[in-house]
Amino acid sequence: SCVEDYLEAYADLVDIFKISGKQGALMSKKSLLRFIATCKDFDVKIALGNPIMDVALSSGKEAVDGLLDDVINLGIEIVEISRVSRSLDDDDMCRLIEKATSKGIKVINEVGVAFAHSEVSENEIFIERIKKQTQRFIEAGAWKILLESEGLTENIDEKNYRWQVIDKLISPLELDQFMVEADDQDVFSKYIEMYGPGINMMVDYNRLLKMEDARIGYGPSQFLWGKVVKY
Template sequence: ISSGFLSLPADDWTELVKLVLSYDLKAKPEVGIQWGAGGDASIEELENAGTRDPKWLIDRAKRFLDAGAYMIMIESEGITENVKSWRTDVISSITSNLPQDKIMFEAADPEVFAYHIQNSGAHANLFIDHSQIVQLACLRKGIWGTDKTFGRIVTFQD
């Protein structure tokens, strides 16, 4: 359930989450800070449109989780995609205020998923393009990456 191109009141969006759950499906609303993201919008057009305060995203995410959402998908536009510089402050706000096991960041490029793995660990929830599965799996195991990541991603498992 995404509203990147739509203006959807929070009450209606919450009701959609509940409707999805009523069909025994998992609701995974996607929230972001960039209005009009996606398609062929340029960085300049998106900058001119402005971004929402990260608190807006966090408040919506909490509301959807309280309504029973399975996972909150985080749209990358305005954060790491179609921006002149990444908004790591937004990522930090999200990871500090929402449960790690309930958020999934869009990571459209290898540099972006490497950032998330470096900062949130090998088990960070990410949604990526299917063509990047091998790269991400190898990065999670520490057997792929740049000099910043190769051999430096570790986990402790029984």
Template structure:
């Protein structure tokens, strides 16, 4: 039996003068939504609507999109997925499919197109095109970008320095060529996988082992507004913001949202003057 639950009214962004200590501590206020730079996407398993409401009610001003992770949308009813996505939309937050397509790709072209169509029906805005676990050619990824665009959704291909099963030397040139192909194909944004740059096997590396050269080469060739950087630790988040400024786009776990928002605003451990040029 379906139980209709009314959605809460959309929450407008908090007025700057209403924020605590507004007459004492200057901060960089978040730009109005929808934003094109300084984007924050958080990872959430989204088991239920109640799981997300606390995050949205507290720091929703600072969230641009929520990514369903580990294919958890496959575990819930269609009505529940629609309800969660609609709630996020009502709060000016877009919704990403996450990397479920990697499970779909081996099932064939028909399954992929059905997946894209049903993602649209369920209220997803952004389709992540991951290839960290399943090998896919650049041309096939280009075709997927175009297929997503044709359905009126936003394609966000993921670029990684390693091929599935290959942990050899990272090729910044390979990553740049793939990024350029995705931009030309009409990708909305490009997710730069941190594995091989800041981490190995999803475990953060010591800062001394980061591949800063590859990061800077990518950043110098691809427009800043096109890049989303994955960051699995506060240390990586601080480095990205310190290196590229508050307009850098960051994808991280929901548990790090407060740090990202505070660092962007300049309320904690970051230099406001540096952000103001």
């Protein structure tokens, strides 16, 4: 299969293979189980994207608890829960994090400033609010915080990238507490320049090699060429 071929070549570079929520819901169970088994064969963790959890949250507690049980039964180790695509009280989110964690599921909490191609102005960005949520989610047991790129480095002009907002949101965290969405090569190169090659980044599978090139300072963005070092 294409997944097996991909991991045969690059499994050492892949920590997590994420199933987008819609993909997980629409593919056949046989295909889903084969995908999960293939990842496990290569010691790659599987994460479930947030759209299925979004639907479950809209359906109520029973649906959410049922989804968590399904995740365990399928052998999926990680779930993504978004505070961007759903609005819920912090206490409810923390209870959900604690519930998932108690079942042995790692939680990635997505935070951000904009949802699904929506425009957001500077005076609509609640930096302190997001920082407070982030800290609460970590204290509740979130495994990683994921910074959604929408409105920061995605679907806006490059000259309007909000690096100062990004800095305020993630720089207070330890490197192992967060990951960033970074599909654009200049974006992930800038993250490496500022936070070092050990930063956790979520990219599309076809961006993997460019990202790994950037981690060792051999491209793809000229400003990072030959600049990355380790000790």
